[in-house]
Amino acid sequence: MSLYWETEHRGFRLGFTSAETGNLSLNLGEAGSAQDHRNRLAEYLGHTELKFLSQVHSADVLDASGVPVTESPTADAWISPDGSHPLAIMVADCLPVLFYAETAQHSPLTAAAHAGRPGLLAGVLENTVEQLREYGGESITAWIGPAACGDCYEVPEDMHAELTADRPALASTTSWGTPALNLRAEARAVLETAGADVVDISGCTIEDPTLFSHRASQQQGRPEGRLAGVIAPAAQ
Ligand SMILES: [Zn+2]
Incomplete structure (x- = not known):
């Protein structure tokens, strides 16, 4: 298996899957296949x-250390206050964002967030950074993975006008000249304002057929599936 992109950072492996890993949503595809893909990814x-979250486009951040192993809790970001919990987050056009921070004593903290339009605008990324700081996290790095880009993410004109009025980074135009949103640029602006160092992995789920895209599955008939962003302690 190889991921769309991955790296090692201070004893952790983090990355973003491609369609090659397979669909990771238990609600899509053949029964059992997503669980097999999850197991293979864990093994890799x-x-x-x-473990995965039940994502609902909220701005809620959960502490993974309090979650029973059998549960898939509802939230759109989670944090491992000591870095010991492997964290995964699912996307297909929304932004997957992975976080690493350290306390003043150099103990690691990790987090993963799902930032689609509703969650991003409701503050899921600010909330994640805030939670990392509450647990003593300093020098926060955030990796933004592949998502629908500003050239492709078309929205109705009235939505564009309403949302971009006080968020200039969000304003974009599709490559065919219609109103669009640049979620990546907005996420970058939000994270930088919150004091995080941003690493932008780039990649457009709608344009790149090696990724999964909800929009492209609806509009172009590409296979439906979910990608993951993952951050986990490197195996010893
Ligand atoms: Zn694009």
């Missing part, structure tokens, strides 16, 4: 299990 990362 050197872990026995990889």
Whole structure:
């Protein structure tokens, strides 16, 4: 298996999957296949299990250390206050954002967030940075993975006018000249304002057929599926 992009950072492996890993949503595809893909991804990362959230486009951030192993809790971001919990987040056009921070004593903290239009505008990224700081996280780095780009993410004109009025970074135009939103640029602006160092992995889910895209599955008939952003302690 190879991921769309991955790196090692201070004893952690983090990255973003492509369609090659397979669909990771239990609500899509053949029964059992997503669980097999999840298991294979966990194994690839050197872990026995990889847990996912039930995502609802909220701005809620959950502490992964309090979650029973059998549960898939509802939230759109989660944090591992000591970095020990492998964290995964699912997307297909929304932004996957992975976080790493350290305390003043150099203990690691990790987080993963799902930032689509509603969650991004409701503050899921600011909330994640705030939670990292509450747990003592300093020098925060945020990796933004592949998502629908500003050239492709078309929205109705009235939505564009309403949302971009006080968020200039969000304003964009599709490559065919219609109103669009640049979620990546807005996420970058939000994270930088919150004091995080941003690493932009780039990549457009709608344009790149090696990724999964909800819009492209609806409009171009590409296979429906969900990608993941993952951050986990590197196996010893
Ligand atoms: Zn694009």
